[in-house]
Each structure stands twice: as structure tokens, then as C-alpha cells.
Amino acid sequence: MTNTLVRHDSSCRICNSANVQTVFTLSSTPPADDFVAKEFRNSVQDVYPLELAICKDCGYVYLPYVVNPEKIYPEFTYVSAVTAGLRRHYSEYAQEISATFNIPSQSLVVDLGSNDGSMLSCWANLGMRVVGVEPAQAIAQKANQKGLTTINDFFGEQVVEKILRDYGSATVIIANYTYANIDNVIGFTKAVAKLLSPEGIFIVQTGYHPEQMKIKMFDYIYHEHLSYFTVDTLSNLFHQCEMEIIQAVKTQPKGGSIRVVGQLKSGSHNVDPSVNTLMQEEVLAKMREPETYIRFASEIDNAKQKVVDLLRTLKSANKRIVGFGASHSTTTLIYHFGIASFLEYLVDDNPIKHSLYSPGYHIPVYSSEKMHCDCPDYVIILAWQHGETIIQKHSAYLESGGHFILPLPELEIRVQQ
Template identity: 30%
Template sequence: MTRCRLCGSAALESVVDLGATPPCESFLAADQLDQPEPAYPLHLRVCTECWLAQIPPLITPEETFTQYAYFSSYSTSWVEHARSFVAGAVERLGLGPDAFAVEVASNDGYLLRHMVDRGIRCLGIEPSVNVGAAAREAGVPTLTEFLGPEVAAAVRAEHGPADLVVANNVYAHIPDVVGFTQGLRALVADDGWVSIEVQHLLTLIEENQYDTIYHEHFQYYTVASAIRALASGGLALVDVELLPTHGGSIRLWARPAEAAGEPSQRVSDVLAREKAAGLQELSGYTEFSARVAKVRRDLLRFLIEAADQGRTVVGYGAPGKGNTLLNHCGIRPDLLPYTVDRNPYKHGRFTPGTRIPILSPEQIGIDKPDYVLVLPWNLRAELVEQLSFVHSWGGRLVFPIPELSIVEPPAVEPPVMKEVTA
């Protein structure tokens, strides 16, 4: 990478170099284990002109998202988050039966199904064939496309302008920031609203969340850099909310620049926090790499000592972030014999790079391991409750981020296993 993808500057400085890893969602089938597996550098840099943090676009969205392993509906808390968002957006914007809402990267319809339930006309734009098909089966109208200005113009011509455009957990996933933002502007009505949720670089740095750096995420936003990105497509930031999702996210409320007006006080407050954290100067990034290295050392030390003591450790979850962690730490089946996941799509497959088998969650109850390493740490509250049955045999939960912590789950009656794996 020689130039910033947002402002074109050559002033890019290293933040953290995680070596080379395979794409985090490229789970392997058994017949692929003896085949070569491509790996790509994973090196985060920051532009000292516009302060957009970014990695080189070494893989294309088409390689990752045409068939996708992540189905949003398998996270109970994420479905509830979407329901709450829809309820709030309907009230905030006064959306009624005549409104039209579009979600970009709508996945399996986890959010728009709440619009359908309210009788609001809606459309999902989802590039992944398999998850888009699941959305249509659930009754959510879904177009299988990648968003760009041309696709947006075609949607607008067919369906009319959208009162609300939602782009949750996608603004980091597109290498063409300007073209994608222009697509959002083409979709939304001249007096409409765009709502974007994206991980906040402030919490990524402060909370050591380096495992959320992977090839699907081409860039990482502060509110300051998001303002620059939105402006590139003719949108202006009006309001911002700080969210706990994904370890700390921002919800950006934007409008066409000509209708935006002055931004809220919350925008000024978050900009001030970012400045105080040093994220508009290089000093705010310099210690991150050392803290990342400590996570690796602590986790490896724990796993090696557990193995030496004859203790069993298995994984819970097979999220993309987990694969960054496993590959950076060099964890193989000798230290983590398997992980489990609620998504049946992943069962019988293997984690990219580290080749750890992915099994059904029932396996934990069968094997009764001493420790369960929780890879989707961002769902900590949900999973401490969901995995409370581990207490029945004295097992404990291990969270690697932001620092290694070992948690004894609450003592409750073991749940019916189908509730654990639904």
C-alpha cells in the first residue's frame, strides 16, 4: 500500500503488523486440508493526513462475500440489537406504511424482518448468494448485488428514493470507500437519512481489540475520519451514538449535505474524546503493537501451562476475529483440539490457517473440558449465560481480549442442549 484510499496521501505509518494470515472466513472442508492455502499480509497503517486506518486491499469483496459463512441470526443478542434499532428508527424518523427502507449488506434478513413485521416497504442489498437466499426464504425482499453508484441508481429508479438507508457492519468491508458512499447517497432521498454502524477505532485501540483486524475490514474509523469519508459521497454527519456492540461501535446518522444542518453536540463530544486519546496524531498509535504482543504471550503461556498440567481447553465460536487471534498466536490443535459453533454451516470444517476442527456445541457437554476459550469475546454477557452449564463440572471460561481473564460461570441448572445450539 502506497497511498491512502480515502484522501490519496502517501503519508501512511505502521500501527501493527500481524504477519500473514488466510482470509478469516475461508473455512476449510476436510478434502482441502492437503491443499495449499493462500495467506496475505495483515498490516494496519494509518494515514497521517485524514487519519483513516487501513490495510491493503489484497483480497476482493467478491472473493469473500459471494458465498459467506456468517449468518447474523445465529447471535441472539445481535437479533435483539436489530429489533431495538428498528423500533428506535421508526420512532425517530416517523416511518409509516408509506416509507421505504433499504439495508445494504442485509445478510440473512435479521434486521429487515422487523421492518416487514411493521408493514414497512423494504429491500435488502446483499452480495452473498447463500445468505441472501436465506433472507428471501424468511420473507425479506433481497437483491443479490454489491453496492455501487450504478446499482444504487438502478434500485432508486425501480423502487424510488429511500427514507432510510441502513449500512451496519459493512462500511469497513469495502475497499472503494468513495464509490460505496456515493452509492449510499444515490439510494437515499434528498431529505432522507443514512444510518451506519461500524467499529470505533477509539475502542479498538483502547481495549486492545486487535483480533478485529482482518482482511474483510479494509479500514477502521474514528468519527473524524468517518466525516471525511461521508463527505466524499455528498453526505454529512448529523449525529453519533456510542454503542457497546463489537466491543465498541459508532452509529453514524448522516443526511445529504444540503439537508444536514449543524451536527449535534454528541458529534463534538466524541471528536474531543478522540483528540484527547491522541488519534489525530501519531502518538496515539505507537504503543498499540506492544500491547498486542502481550496478548499473544499471555494466551500462549496459559495454553502451554494447561497442556503441561493435563488440563483440557476447547474453543467456543469460530468468528472471523477468532481466526486473526489463532493465526497471530500460532495456535494449533495440539493446544486447542477443537472449537464449536452454533452455525451448522461451519460444522465439519476447519479454521483457516490453524486447521482446528469446528464441531457442534453439544461436544462441550460431552467432553466436559476444564476450560472453554471464548473467541467471540464481544458477546461476553450473552455467552457467560449461555455457557453457564460449564459450571456443573467445574469448568471455567477464558476470555483473551482485552487481556486474558478466566471466569467461573454462574451456577445454574444445565440447560436443554437444543437451547444452547439453536
């Protein structure tokens, strides 16, 4: 670990206050999606501190240790189209926003962190002009090959100038599960404001920890996710950038998310009552108080002990254990729960991960077909947020005598009924 790869912020990235407190110290990990090819499986990967801090002045929750994004994103392999149900969600999302805000046909829609173009294609199907911005080269190339114009770069002033010059100002700007990944979130949001047309809207969909914490979803914490937003902190952030939130709704993906819609302060859309409603919920849930997060960390440590005790018992009985899931969140789970030594291999339905090795521990990743052929005694579903979908899809494994373990929100073993 060198100073060029990691930075420690001792003050809040939104309000610059030094009145911050660490509330959850997780196990250090490599970048969560840094799966490696076979020829690198004997190499040592650096690990970086993973902590959660809160600003006691403005309530912003964030990672104080920031890993250089160039270390994380050039080989980024998450492809949004493979996530169960996400494409359908995006299609409904685009239709709803278009109808609610009367977006005219041929308006410019810009997706920031557009991945493989899954969201862009939904807007294109509604007759909009679309442009994506995606820093991961291979994934941006894939979107361009599908005819979805995608700029391979990090979003900032230079990209804004290019879009304004080549396409004009944007009626809709979208940040789907990317806003939490931005280091200089103030500068990023000011660039958004510059690109917006006078009546344009900025839509942020991001993980919502007040909901995620209810199901013990701690593994949404990893180095790419620098910020953990509430409507309260997003409102503070937008106001600093001459913008305001006009709508806020809870959505289902990622174990609990929010979608907020913002406009320039000079915009004409009315502020929906949903904004104040969610902010009041956050007050009641004490989302600004450090003790809320300290209690959460304790709950996770208790859950960890139960999982480790079970796996240790199974291993001592010579049971074979495999992990299902090879994603960002599974890296956090494997490291913080300390369960790598129990896992013979990993399986995943994402073909991009097949034949790779997990970050740091270099556990081999295979197609889920191997689980059916090999029939290990137990499969722990590391991607437990998708547990029911996985169990339903792979019911043949249970029928052959296998056992699924769900580690969270409560430890559970599933067998054939």
C-alpha cells in the same frame, strides 16, 4: 498469493496522501471466514498480509493490503440472526430512527450488506417497504425465502439504477457493519447519495476502535474490515460525497460501535451536538496519532505472551484444551497469538460452522454439545467478547469440573464457584 488476489495501497484511500505509516503488523492469515469442508481439510490455503496503517494527513486508519472481495464473499457464512442480542438491538435501532426522524409508513428502506434480513425484518414490521443488497449468494437466497426482497450483488451504480427504476429513491439507507468492508468507499458513498431522496438519511453503524482498543479488542482487525472509522474520518469522507453527518452516538455491539446518521448537504435536518462531542473526544484520545496505535500493538503482544505461557504450561501437564468460537475474529486471534497447536478442536453455537475446519490450520469445528460430552480440561473462549454469555449458557461444563479461559481483556481462568 497472486497479484489478482491481493493489492497493496501505498496511499490513503480517502484523501490519496502518500503520508501513511504502518502502525500494527499482525500475523498473516487466510480470509477470516474461509472455513472449509472435510474434503478440503488437506488443502493448503493462501495467507495474506494483515497490517494496520494510518494516514498522517487525514487520520484514516485502514488495511493497506486488500484481498479480492470475490475471494472473501461468495461463501461468506456469517448470519446476523445468530449473534447474541443483535436482533433485539436492530429492533430498538429501527424504532428509534423511525421515531427520531419521523419516517413515514411505506417509505423505502434499503439495507446494504443485509445478510439474512435481520434488520430488514425490523423495518418491515414498522410498515416500511424494504430492499436488501447482499453479495453472499446463499445468505441472500435465505432472506428472499423469508419474503425480504434482497438483491444478490455488490452495491454500486448498477444496483442504484435498478432500485431507482423498480422501487424509487430511498428515505432510509442503512450500512450495518458493512461500511468498513468497502474497498472504494468514496464511490460507494457517492452511489448512496444518488439513491437517497432529498430528505433521506444514510445510517452507518460500524465498529469503533477508540472504544474497542480500551478492552484490547484487536481481533476485530481482519481482511474484510478494510477501514477503521472515527467520526472525524467519516465526516471527511461524507463531505467529499456531498453529504454531512447530523448525528453520532456510541452503541454497544461488537465491543464498541458508533452509529452515525448522514444526509445530503442540501438536507434540512439540523446537526446534533453529538457530532462535535464525539469528535472532541477523539482529539483528546489522540486517535490521529500513530503512537496511539503503536502502543496498542505493544499491549496486544504482552497479552499474547501471557496466553501462550499459560497454554504451554497446561499442555506440558497433559491438559486437554479446546477453543470456543469459530468466527472471523477467532481466526485473527488464533493466528496472531500462534495458539493453533494447543487446540484439540473448536466448538461453536452457530450450526453453519459445525463439521467444518478452521481457516488455514483446519482445526475441526463441532457443536458445543461435544464440549459437554467430552469434558476437556480447559476451554479457551476465543469469542471472548461474548465470554459472559457463553459461560452462563454453558455453566454445566464448569459444574462438571471444567475450566474456562478468558484470554482478553485480561487473562482469567473461571471455575465453578
